[in-house]
Amino acid sequence: MTPEVTPETTRVAIIAGAGALPAALAPCLDRPLICALDGYAPQGLTPDMTFRVERLVPFFAALEQAGVNTVTFAGAVQRPRLDPALFDPATAQLVPRLFAAMQAGDDATLRAVIALFEEAGFAITGTADIAPDLVPAAGLLTGALTDQDEKDADRAAVITQALGAVDVGQGCVVAQGLCLATEALPGTDAMLAQVADLPAALRPDPGRGRGLFYKAAKPGQDLRIDLPTLGPATVAAVARAGLGGIAWQAGHVICLDRPAMIAAAERAGLFLWAR
Structure with a gap:
């Protein structure tokens, strides 16, 4: 505790x-x-x-x-x-x-x-x-990363920074360098549901990388308020969306019930990465 x-x-x-x-x-x-x-x-x-x-x-x-x-x-x-x-x-x-x-x-x-x-x-x-334990420092909480995952996270970080600079959202989904969705007013759950409903013809071959959901604070954001938040429900939504894992900006994102997040990710074969 x-x-x-x-x-x-x-x-x-x-x-x-x-x-x-x-x-x-x-x-x-x-x-x-x-x-x-x-x-x-x-x-x-x-x-x-x-x-x-x-x-x-x-x-x-x-x-x-x-x-x-x-x-x-x-x-x-x-x-x-x-x-x-x-x-x-x-x-x-x-x-x-x-x-x-x-x-x-x-x-x-x-x-x-x-x-x-x-x-x-x-x-x-x-x-x-x-509660510093709620805001993980850099590290891989569970799962394994591929080179493609790291490239997708790099791409997602650039996109999320651009979104945050114009006060639009704090997250996006990227697979093999392609942005499948960005977060806006409806929020994370709506974005991930949209990705889950994407037809296969609009998604890259999952055999070459399933993609990831990325979350970060907005550039210049006051970190005392409105930090992005992830939890077990986020892990479940990412699994339904057919993605390979979740990456986020280390030290700038809240993880609620980290043990439950890790257990859910391991059951679904997802990685959790504080980048």
Whole structure:
């Protein structure tokens, strides 16, 4: 188990979205306050409070009253649809700033959110600081790589960097140098399902290399928030897509339940590679 890394003088709030990551972080912290964005309940945790973006300033006050001085963001959310009728006067003053960031893309929105929390006096800590075991360093976790796999990963890294530079996605699928799919707003599951449905005529001969799914952070991304995440369900989706494995940017991608990921990959004959 990852040792607790939070000093006694610090109380951390987990700003939680959907998925298993908030529950994976909670045991690594001393008395974390679980705060769920309305509509995005985390798996396996009961939130201590639920908040809405339209009442962000009162939420900051509630955090301070609860003794929180540090926050971490964990879990999946989509851009919320804001209800003008719910804004309190103080949060309403932030509306132009929030709207401008949301129109500029996901990365700009996340940077604006971080800035608002910091301006309210909260430190931001990332998953890698709280639970470094969830963010693997470079190495092959299981399976074996071929020369073609390494070439496909090189190609996928270039493509993913280009996607991230324009704030489109954090992943792609490459087989024998050909890009079969790129990640966009629908997300990883939709992309891998698309690859699974590709007719054989559009795919290169699997005997020369089955290809891989590659995941990486966006160039210049603030690594304290929105790190790409993989888990056992990703491994299953990659197997259904007929690929040979998963590669990702070492130190920049979260692996949830690594033992289960490795076991699933070994059953399916896939490699897992922190590149």
